[in-house]
Amino acid sequence: MNILNNYGLTERFSNEATLYSDFLLARVIAQYRGLYKIVTNFGEKQAEISGKFRFDTTELAKFPTVGDFVMVTCDTNNSNAIIHHVLTRKSVFLRTAVGVSGQAQSIAANIDTVFICMSLNHNFNLSRLERYLSVAWDSGATPVILLTKADLCQDLDEKIFEVQRVSLFSDVITLTIFEENVEQKLEKHLKTGTTSAFIGSSGVGKSTLINRLLGEETIKTADIGKADKGRHTTTGREMFVSPFGGVLIDTPGMRELGAYTADFSKTFDDIEELAGKCKFHDCTHTSEPGCAILDAISNKTLDERRFENYRKLKIEAGYDGLNAKEIEVKKLDRMFKDVGGMKNVRKFAKEQRKRK
Template sequence: MNYLEKYGITDRFKNEAAAYPKLSLARVAAQHRGLYKIVTESGELQAEISGKLRFETNELAKFPTVGDYVMISSENSGSNAIIHHVLTRKSIFLRTAVGVSGQAQPVAANIDIVFICMSLNNNFNLSRLERYLSVAWDSGATPVILLTKSDLCEDLERVLLEVERVSSFTEVIPLSMFDDDLVTKLSLYLKSGMTAAFIGSSGVGKSTLINKLLGEQELATSEVGKGDKGRHTTTGREMFLSPFGVVLIDTPGMRELGAESVDLSKSFEDIETLAGQCKFNNCTHTNEPGCAILQALDDGSLDQRRFSSYLKLRIEAGYDGLSAKEIENKKLERMLKDVGGMKNFRKYVKEKRKQR
């Protein structure tokens, strides 16, 4: 039995793995304090990264994370397998690393769906939801909003309307702990071979949802206290294989989600469209005549809270004052750091073309 087939391996990763004939392909299933649980063709192993990979990697984002496909060696039985390479990711959910300036921390890789979990109690916050959406769209995966604990919401219809106004292309699904049809409600995103990550603040019910989908008490959960803040018991990232073939990733609760890179064109499509209608291309949306955003704020069609959230994310991601083209170049530069930046990448492409 090839266990990797169950864990979503595709031809894309098999083909890239062929470039390392002396190593074996595996997928990272869990990460706890520098050690990894990996899935190989024949089963599970414990692994650690090689000294060379540790020495040559100067960015947190390039270290293996749950969901990554990696190349390993495991010569000695009884000892840890060694991770030598991380294969090219098709998607990566990043957050600003806590306590490390200018660094991004990977949360989950090679995911198809990001379930953004927000509970309808004291945790509910539209600006926080917009932040999660902006990061999720930038990850390369498809975000889906799960509004948990909907049975605790006194005016669910009003809240759903508020969320749908800021959801921008994203499906919104209210859920309750009493739901018996959870699999049916999420069936569109629970296809065999897919990988779905559950992201959200502490105490929103991520582990409870995963337990229901797994059909067993796989993850420990904690009761919500009187302050309604909740205590998450997930301390590391971990992947689980569901009965219907989809791979589920549980992540620790996040008190804050720092936005290292965001996609505002999707999460704030309405504001980006308005900005394109301004009289001046370099409009700062402060006091210029013919500013479509100022007009929308004045007539009430754009909410000041939402615009403030948009501006905060632009500044935090380093996009303030940049054009759409400049933002894309900034993203590409970040992605291509490992080949020396945009200029070296273009030089590399030209040399490859000459060799053909």
């Protein structure tokens, strides 16, 4: 039996792995400060990256993360396996790296669903939710919003309406502390061969929820602290096989999620549409006549808080003043900056076509 099939292995990764016949295919299932836990068809093993990989890799985001399929060598003794290559990711959830200017950090890779967890008490924050949604859509995965601790919410219907209004393209699921049928509410997202990551602030119940889905107390949880802010209980990132199909990734609570790159077309589709109706194509939406966004704010059809959050995220991601096409070019330049940006990629492709 192929153990990796239980860990979301697909034909795509199996085929790419054949390019590295001298190595063994594995998946990263946990990460702890530079060390990794991997699973191969021969079981689990601790791993580290090769010296050559470390020397050649200048970007934090390109180092292995939980969910990556990697090519490794394993000795027969008890030494660590060595990671030599990371296979091409189909999706990756990025955040701005803490303490490292101009770099991104990978939180999870090759994920199909991002469960954005937000509790319906002191943690409730629409601007934070919009931030998570923008980063999640950009990752290549599909975000699903989990509103936890619904039993502690005094104005549940109003809160749900507010969330649905800013997340038209995402499923919204409410959960309570005493939820008995969690798996039924999430079953359409938990399928064999899929990978789901649970993202959110500390204390929103990510680990508790995963424990419920696993049917046992696999992940340690802590009592809620003052002001219901919770405490960090997950210190690394770890993957678990779900009895309902697929695998689940638990991530540490994030006080801040820096938007290194983001997708505004779904999270802020209303604002993007309004921007296209402004009188001037280079409208800054500050004081220009004929600005559709300022008009919408004035007549209360657009929440000023939402627009300010949109503008803040654009500045943070380095997209301020760019249109949709220019943003995509900037994303591609970031992706291919190791080879001189997208212009060099196009030049290389053009030369290859001439040689054929």
